Amino acid sequence: MxxxxxxxxxxxxxxxxxxxxxxxxxxxxxxxxxxxxxxxxxxxxxxxxxxxxxxxxxxxxxxxxxxxxxxxxxxxxxxxxxxxxxxxxxxxxxxxxxxxxxxxxxxxxxxxxxxxxxxxxxxxxxxxxxxxxxxxxxxxxxxxxxxxxxxxxxxxxxxxxxxxxxxxxxxxxxxxxxxxxxxxxxxxxxxxxxxxxxxxEKKDAVKWILQETDPNDPTRPLLPPNPADGPNFDIQIHAHPLITLMSSPRLVTAVFISFVEAIIMTSFETVLPLHTKETFGYTSTLAGLCFALVVFGDFFSTYAGRLSDRIGARPCVVTGLIASGTVVFLCGFATGPSIASQVMLWVLLLGVGLAHCLVFVPTYTEMSLVVEQIEREKPGVFGPYGAFAQSYGLGNFAYAAGTTVGPLWSGFMRHQTGWGPMMFALGVFSILSVIPSYMFLGEPKAKEQGDEEGQSTSRI
Missing domain, CATH: 1.20.1250.20 (MFS general substrate transporter like domains)
Known part of the structure; x- marks a missing residue:
């Protein structure tokens, strides 16, 4: 060697x-x-x-x-x-x-x-x-x-x-x-x-795995390592990947849901401290703990990810958006200084976080699956190194846009209409997002059936 x-x-x-x-x-x-x-x-x-x-x-x-x-x-x-x-x-x-x-x-x-x-x-x-x-x-x-x-x-x-x-x-x-x-x-x-x-990286370690594993070992990688003399940077001109990605309704929907989730989360981050201060007399520490309840839901994201891997993104995202819209709407009723109102808000904030993790992780998983779907339909369209990073770049761009829109919109709404109407509007926004999620997320059914028919024909 x-x-x-x-x-x-x-x-x-x-x-x-x-x-x-x-x-x-x-x-x-x-x-x-x-x-x-x-x-x-x-x-x-x-x-x-x-x-x-x-x-x-x-x-x-x-x-x-x-x-x-x-x-x-x-x-x-x-x-x-x-x-x-x-x-x-x-x-x-x-x-x-x-x-x-x-x-x-x-x-x-x-x-x-x-x-x-x-x-x-x-x-x-x-x-x-x-x-x-x-x-x-x-x-x-x-x-x-x-x-x-x-x-x-x-x-x-x-x-x-x-x-x-x-x-x-x-x-x-x-x-x-x-x-x-x-x-x-x-x-x-x-x-x-x-x-x-x-x-x-895995692509670099494959050659050593191949050297140390038996050819008949079922865990042996099926693909050979990338050639050592291959280009380190792809300078060939391909159909612009961003245009190809954005032509997929499935990816556009995932990007839009990323935008929606950013608006919801940053809206709470913007208006929750002031609302709890004015309504319940909370200090900045207590207000921060309230927002921590929202973020705490993300600690269950691994379970949401496993569920998405098993049943797909569509049922997870649709369920999460419906749950998010419901609990956000109910948050609008936490307007009194009573203990019951405070406890209700705490529970609902935890629900907002749990619904968020049920939407956020499956949505980002979907962005990578779209790239694989397009590659199957048009082999080589993204060049030799794929388009996973560009797919996530679009999702991050949408999330960044949402972090800009969310604080501005929620701050204006609360100032003009108050806490309750703002929460109602935010809940409606989440519920309406269910429509494109149900229609476009997940592997296209027609494509799945077509693949099954093609496989059946090839066996005959």
Missing amino acids: GQEDRPPLFWKFRSSNGFIVFSVCFAIFVDVLLYGCIGEVFPFTLEKRSGVPEDQVQGWLAVLLAVYGLGFSLGSPAFGWLADHYRNRWYPLMAGLVLLLAGTMMLWFGTMVQFLCLARFIQGLATACIWSVGLALVIDTVGSSNAGESLGLLAASMSIGFVGAPSLSGFIYDRFGYDAVFLSMVVMVVFDIVLRILII
């Missing part, structure tokens, strides 16, 4: 499903943690470090959120396209982590508020890259048919970041100061980069 064919140390562990999925989960956890920590720290530092007048702090906070969303929106399809033209996910995912490190360092040492806006835009680009490429790497590793459970783990990692960010950043800032917050974030990003360096 030549020196170049000798496998690297611990290659089996480094190319295992568990290690790769854990690495992507950690990357998403760190990204979300950074997002949440910034929101907790900067309200206290913009005036001191950047010289922002007190009456302008809220406005600049909104700008910092907006430029982050802009970077997330613009970067999602762009990094998806880039990742699907590389043979390996190594380069684009590493680029995302380097961007995340650069943005964090800029926020740490920057003082001019305009410079901080640039740093937040770079962080948004990093988020787009990590999510689009990371999700595609998971699908490369576990396969679309088993993607639901793994995507559920990613959603749980995101929830841990959302729940942990306020308390962790607040504790570090109060006890150790501003520098300690960012030092801890930089350490986690560096560890994230180390994990990415250690990953060996």
